[in-house]
Amino acid sequence: MQDKAIHEELELGVNIDHIATLRQARGTAYPDILEAAFLVEEAGAHAITIHLREDRRHIQDQDVYDIRKQINVRMNLELAATDEMVGIACDVNPEDACIVPEKREELTTEGGLDIIGQFDRIQKCTKTLSEQGIRVSLFIEPDIEQIKRVNDVGAPVIELHTGTYANAQGDAQAREFDRIVEAAEFAHSLGIQVNAGHGLDYSNTTVIAKIPEIRELNIGHSIVSRAVFVGISRATRQMLQIMREARDLG
Ligand SMILES: CC(=O)[C@@H](O)[C@H](O)COP(=O)(O)O
Ligand SMILES: NCC(=O)COP(=O)(O)O
Secondary structure, three states: OOOOOOOOOOEEEEEOHHHHHHHHHHOOOOOOHHHHHHHHHHOOOOEEEEEOOOOOOOOOHHHHHHHHHHOOOEEEEEEOOOHHHHHHHHHHOOOEEEEOOOOOOOOOOOOOOOOOOOHHHHHHHHHHHHHOOOEEEEEEOOOHHHHOOHHHHOOOEEEEEOHHHHHOOHHHHHHHHHHHHHHHHHHHHOOOEEEEEOOOOOOOHHHHHOOOOEEEEEEOHHHHHHHHHHOHHHHHHHHHHHHHHHOOOO
């Protein structure tokens, strides 16, 4: 069981997948993903997050090994619950692995894992990764029924999918926000570490960052997009500042 204390500091994992998207668009050697990882680390991020998709649309296998070798902060590797991906993760040995649902035809991750429907597979992947010493996180919807099964799966961490909140507006967004708060409180009461991410940007992160049970945010697309104009160091620092202000840490 993990410490049930409320965490003052909120950590940021910067997802640098879309640096690789730009590189893969032309098959060039630039932009250099390692340089991005170094700059993000130097700017104060707590982790580098990358998603090795089965279709290899952005991050490539070599990126995972290179980043693993070169960075000093935690690596959070996002992966589908397949034998191939679990094998790569065990070989790379990141500090964290986040199991995410994946559909080849999707534009981006569309929802959370169905822990109830895919219990055996997710439990098997979690066990293999955990035995290797990798801390496993499950990317799920803010759904109480899903959260009830997390401890049975054996994962110490969840990442609440904030995509629906991020894409909604008005009352619908307020309702989804309430679901996230309720899910975070419930998971925390069960001793599960609560992270959150997907679709968070410079205008919708503050309220999520104020939820005291949340320990880490993983944010990528908006930071890489802002980096086009201000550079990735500044874009990372600006997001960290939003998170610190939300926690009243200045
Ligand atoms: C699981 C998740 O939310 C991120 O990995 C996100 O999916 C970024 O990668 P894509 O934009 O390829 O979906
Ligand atoms: N798990 C969420 C993530 O890594 C980043 O998602 P996004 O900010 O690129 O939508």
